Amino acid sequence: MLAYGLGKAGKHGEARNLIEKLEAAERNSYVPAKSLMFAWAGLDDSQHVLLSVQKSIDDRDPMTVMNVLQEPILDPVRW
DSSP: OHHHHHHHTTOHHHHHHHHHHHHHHHTTSOOOHHHHHHHHHHTTOHHHHHHHHHHHHHTTOTTHHHHHHHOGGGHHHHO
16 A cells, blocks of 8 residues: 555555565565555556556456456556
8 A cells, every 4th residue: 555655646666666566575485466556556657557457356356356346546557
């Protein structure tokens, strides 16, 4: 959520740094794809948001569908 907030605040470099850290951590341990989904939403990167949604569904995260359907943060992806 911090990366989301930074992205929305126009601090794209800082948001991308956090995303890079999450992606690096993902190589060694489990990082919910949902975390990256929200981080990319802060940068208005719909393509990466959708890739993260797909990975989250593949990981069988039970809240993903509800987040995609109801979370206002993801409104730009739905429209």
